[in-house]
Amino acid sequence: MKYTINHTQLIRFIDVYLSKTEYILLGGEYNGELVLLQKGTDDSHDFIYTYEDEKLYVETNIVNAISNIFTISVDDTLNYIGKWFANKYKVNVFETINWY
8 A cells, every 4th residue: 555645744744653662862062973773782873963963873774774664755754754864853963974
């Protein structure tokens, strides 16, 4: 079956998908970056935000999961993730990068 959702619904689904995951927040403006890692994992990061250049690096598994679930391009996925992160953590995101 094929389903169609509008842009507003897509943004809401992505927000819910990302917000339901519990992250441990490391760093801060004083340290020059925010590092988020999923609670209960051994990963060293899921997201890294650098205050100096306002870049957000996103683990490729997260990007691919959202892109595949919602059948949207990687570029659009990065854009949506960047907006979610900026809104949630009250920072400016100049560029969102798919980080391997």
